[in-house]
Amino acid sequence: MKRPLALIPILLASLLIQIASAQSAAYRDVLDVPYFSESNPDPYTQEKALLDIHYPEANELAPVIIWFHGGGLTGGQREIPAALREKGFVIVAPSYRLSPKVKAADCIVDATTAVAWTIKNIERYHGDPSKVFVSGHSAGGYLAMMSVIDKNRLGDHGIDANSIAGLIPFSGHTITHFTVRAERGISGKQPIIDEFAPLYYVRPDAPPTLLITGDRELEMLGRYEENAYFYRMMKVAGHEDINLYEMDGYGHGMTEPAFPLLLKFVSEKADG
Numbered sequence: 001m002k003r004p005l006a007l008i009p010i011l012l013a014s015l016l017i018q019i020a021s022a023q024s025a026a027y028r029d030v031l032d033v034p035y036f037s038e039s040n041p042d043p044y045t046q047e048k049a050l051l052d053i054h055y056p057e058a059n060e061l062a063p064v065i066i067w068f069h070g071g072g073l074t075g076g077q078r079e080i081p082a083a084l085r086e087k088g089f090v091i092v093a094p095s096y097r098l099s100p101k102v103k104a105a106d107c108i109v110d111a112t113t114a115v116a117w118t119i120k121n122i123e124r125y126h127g128d129p130s131k132v133f134v135s136g137h138s139a140g141g142y143l144a145m146m147s148v149i150d151k152n153r154l155g156d157h158g159i160d161a162n163s164i165a166g167l168i169p170f171s172g173h174t175i176t177h178f179t180v181r182a183e184r185g186i187s188g189k190q191p192i193i194d195e196f197a198p199l200y201y202v203r204p205d206a207p208p209t210l211l212i213t214g215d216r217e218l219e220m221l222g223r224y225e226e227n228a229y230f231y232r233m234m235k236v237a238g239h240e241d242i243n244l245y246e247m248d249g250y251g252h253g254m255t256e257p258a259f260p261l262l263l264k265f266v267s268e269k270a271d272g
Contacts (some may be wrong), residue, residue, distance in 0.1 A: 008160060022189065025086075025088070027056050028055060028223030029052065030051070030052065030125065034046070034054060035094065041082060048096055048097045049087070049094075049095070049096065049097070050078070051094040051095070052080055054093075055083055061131075062131075063127075064090040064092060064128065066118055067091060067260070068137075069139075070140045071139055071140075072138070072139050073179040074100070075098065076098075077095040083256065084259065084263070092118050097110055099179050099183070102176055104180045105195075108143060109153075111143035112147040112153040112154060113158075115132070115134060115148070120157075122185030131165045131269075132163075133166040133168060133266050133269070134164055136170065137255050138220075139167075139172075142172040142173040142198070145169050145174065147219050148167050148206070149202075150200075150201045151201075154158070162205055166207055166209070166265060166269045167207050167210070168261075170212050170213075170262075171214060171220070171223050171227075172227070173226060174197065175191050175193050176191075176192040176197040177197075198230060199233060200236050202237045203237055204240075206234070206239055208269055209242040210243050210261065210265045211227045211243070211244040212244075212247065212258045213245070213246055214247050215246060215249055216246060218251035218252075220252040223252065228244060231243075245261055
């Protein structure tokens with residue numbers, strides 16, 4: 001469903017008071033925090049299974065946004081987007097191992113481990129473990145979904161996936177990721193839905209979800225349509241708190257105009 005870009009200034013205006021207050025606080029960055037659980041990980045895991053944290057120094061616990069970078073599961077670097085800094089939230093930015101050095105399935109394992117680490121450890125960085133939101137762009141959006149929608153993944157860490165406060169993928173695959181398909185010799189234009197597709201795990205009890213994509217005429221392949229189908233099937237399954245935004249005039253790189261939607265969603269759900 002189309003959401004007019006005219007809404008963006010309104011969303012920004014509604015955040016002005018919160019942002020002004022948040023920016024008056026002091027913030028701290030902690031870099032290169034390992035999140036792996038193995039006692040003796042291999043060198044590549046030591047290099048990639050790290051995360052950066054941006055958090056307010058105020059003693060009260062703040063909502064947490066986990067932001068996974070994009071790059072097709074084959075590239076990219078962790079980042080804390082400028083648009084998310086000093087907004088009153090704790091931002092966690094993990095990196096993860098990349099294909100072809102590992103299988104795409106290992107990227108999902110890393111992402112889930114980073115989410116689990118955050119829930120178990122974020123209080124020491126003034127984050128509220130009951131208000132953890134998982135987001136990311138493109139491959140990062142896919143990892144956000146896979147780590148949460150398949151309940152067994154966080155369950156393996158002793159965490160109920162439904163304890164996640166919200167899921168906000170930006171232009172994420174909802175079918176099987178094209179890097180998974182490439183590993184099998186399948187064309188990126190051949191859609192597959194299997195255990196590596198968020199669509200495989202639609203369920204009514206998933207956390208509140210906000211899907212955001214670029215314009216359907218400008219997006220990568222059928223990324224909008226994938227998300228529209230995921231949205232519809234979640235509704236058919238009985239999920240009552242899911243929405244889809246399409247960013248008119250923006251292609252796959254639609255993060256900047258979409259960040260206000262993420263901030264508004266987190267603010268509303270955290271306060272609710």
